[in-house]
Amino acid sequence: MNSIKNQVPNLGYLGIGHTVLLHYQLTPAQLIEQAVKRHEGMLTENGALAIDTGKFTGRSPKDRFIVEDEITSGNVWWSDINTRFDAGKFESLYSGIIAYLAGKEIFVRDAGICANEKYRTNIRVITETAYQNLFAHHLFIRPEITDASRQPEWTVIAAPGFMADPSTDGTRQPNFTIISFSKKIIIIGGTGYTGEIKKGIFSVLNFILPHDKQVLSMHCSANTGAKGDTALFFGLSGTGKTTLSADPTRRLIGDDEHGWSDYAVFNFEGGCYAKCAGLTPEKEPQIFKAIRYGALLENTNFFAGTRSINFSDISKTENTRVAYPLENVDNAAIPSLGPPPKNIFFLTADAFGILPPISRLTPEQAMYHFISGYTAKIAGTETGITEPKATFSACFGEAFLPLHPVVYAKLLGQKIKEHRVTVWLINTGWTGGAYGTGQRIKLAYTRAIITAALNGNLNDVNYRTLTSFNLAVPESCPDVPENILDPRRSWSNSEAYDEAESNLALLFTENFSKYTFNGSEEIANANPAATINI
Structure with missing residues (x-):
């Protein structure tokens, strides 16, 4: 047939x-x-197909x-x-x-x-x-x-x-x-x-x-503004990569996999594969609206006695997913490509409450943090995790890298310098203390920070240096409290902050040591509060 x-x-x-x-x-x-x-599988009330993938609900x-x-x-x-x-x-x-x-x-x-x-x-x-x-x-x-x-x-x-x-x-x-x-x-x-x-x-x-x-392949989301300014968002699971790139004022190039050639950023794919645990129209309106006839839902559950999906029910897996064509997104860029980026955002959910909500990176620091690919897991995300745990994934996608991470980092550094890209490290995690003591940085603050960076509002403000990590941190940002921008000031005990900061810097140093044999001195020197011999 x-x-x-x-x-x-x-x-x-x-x-x-x-x-x-x-x-x-x-x-x-x-x-x-x-x-x-x-x-x-079975049809949902809006015509999406809901299926179970069997024993394996993830890679x-x-x-x-x-x-x-x-x-x-x-x-x-x-x-x-x-x-x-x-x-x-x-x-x-x-x-x-x-x-x-x-x-x-x-x-x-x-x-x-x-x-x-x-x-x-x-x-x-x-x-x-x-x-x-x-x-x-x-x-x-x-x-x-x-x-x-x-x-x-x-x-x-x-x-x-x-x-x-x-x-x-x-x-x-x-x-x-x-x-x-x-x-x-x-x-x-x-x-x-x-x-x-x-x-x-x-x-x-x-x-x-x-x-x-010589095209840089990237595990990132991408969007472009009305003036043709492309932005890239790198980040591991739970850092906000999909959420922050889904901006109604900008066109979505793609949510996950892209290439960066001499003259363009382009999507590898023709669709999106989004997580949908806890999905609501208020939190993720673009994703919620994209789930319509023909979409494929994986490992979700229905409300009892209905064909309506209960996105809060993660009894099968926390990794519930939905696949749909890019055209299902209202403001998708078709064809899905744009010019080289003007801004790159490395997203981390720092559960130790050490990193500032935003800091500006030099090209060397960008290569270093790209290789590091840091975030932190919190209690409840995996069996056995009872306190914040640092997680590093090279190039924010180590599991998919056939070549050595330094190959991708050096190519990224070349392109950053060639196109004069501004690179930002964004903490979407905790402030005022670690997970359990501090508070998660409000999404509204993170969105205001991203908007300010994209609009150039952070170009002419004063910057201070975060000691151990040698990060340039803006002293002010529209619609964001100043004490949030300085993580040390947000802690009630500054000595406790200093100790936690040094401990996190050491974790970065220990992780990076396995890459130095194939690295370069300029990348190694961006290591926080450490000099590493190549």
Whole structure:
């Protein structure tokens, strides 16, 4: 059964024969119909499809592998993040997943990645389930014309029902995501979590663009103002990356994955994959409005006896998600690209209450804090966490970096200097004390700070220096109390603040020490209150 008459993609290059029942390029309506028919999910009251992803409700980073071959051997940053996978084992596992799909219904979608036509890459996503193919429709760029006869540059095969045998296949568990750069194939098995598809492609671009094209790949959101001024927002989960980039006065370029070429910032994707735990129309109006017919909700719950989603119910997972096309956002930039940024914001939710709500970074400090990728987890976010815990993720996306973090940091530094970008470190976390003692910085203050930075209102104010971190902190900002801007003044006990500040600076130093072997002196010298020998 084929969804487009006279268009039957030739899957011979993958070894997939004619025994499969193939659905090609189905529309969202057709995919929803198939998903409901196959008992993969249920319709909500507004026509969105609600599904459960099964055992895995998030990514499994320890089960992501890269095939070691002539392309990757001397280039990939082999580490706990990037685990080598034997080429022979890949061939065997690949044959297994192809054999598993024989005789089954599969869903095939041709799409693109990279909104900038110069870097556009054609991909084919083959899935065992209809809902995974709906996800691919939303998240990747939808071509106006489809040519089924053309072999794509990259292929993703996702089969949740296929399990590996760790004792013979070389995997850690039955689930896996394996990337082969020489074959240009990603195989995913044993997990129905759609984020593995998205982040598999992101990992590919994180290798190809910086290594081959000198394009900086970034885990960030991006928007642009009426005057064409682009802003980038980097940050780990819970820091406000999606919230702060969703500004009704600015156009959204994208919420998660972007490239920065010589002349443009561009979205890798054609949609958004937003968290929706605790979602309300007041807190996140753009996301709430985007959840309409065709959207894909993952691992959410209904209010009892209804088809209405209870976004506060996170009994399945805190990582409830929704996927939808970028066009569902009222003020989306279409096509989703803009000029090089004028401002970059590094977001951190500092639960120790040490960092100021805003500070201005030098290019060297920007590279340092980019490599550090700091935030803090608080009690209740993970089992066993009873007090604030510092978390570092290189380049604000370490789990997806095939190359060494310093490669991305140096490329960022070059672009910052070339385009004279102003970089800001924004604390969306605590002030007046650590979590449990202090207060979370009000979102209204953070929005006022971001607005002031974008409008140039902080260009001519006086700055003071935060001692241990050597950060330049503005002494005033419109609509923000001055005592909030100086974290030491916001604490009732200044000596306690000084001790906590020194402790946090030491955590930064200890984390950064593992990168210095491949770094540079200018980055190392930006380390807070420390001189590191290269």
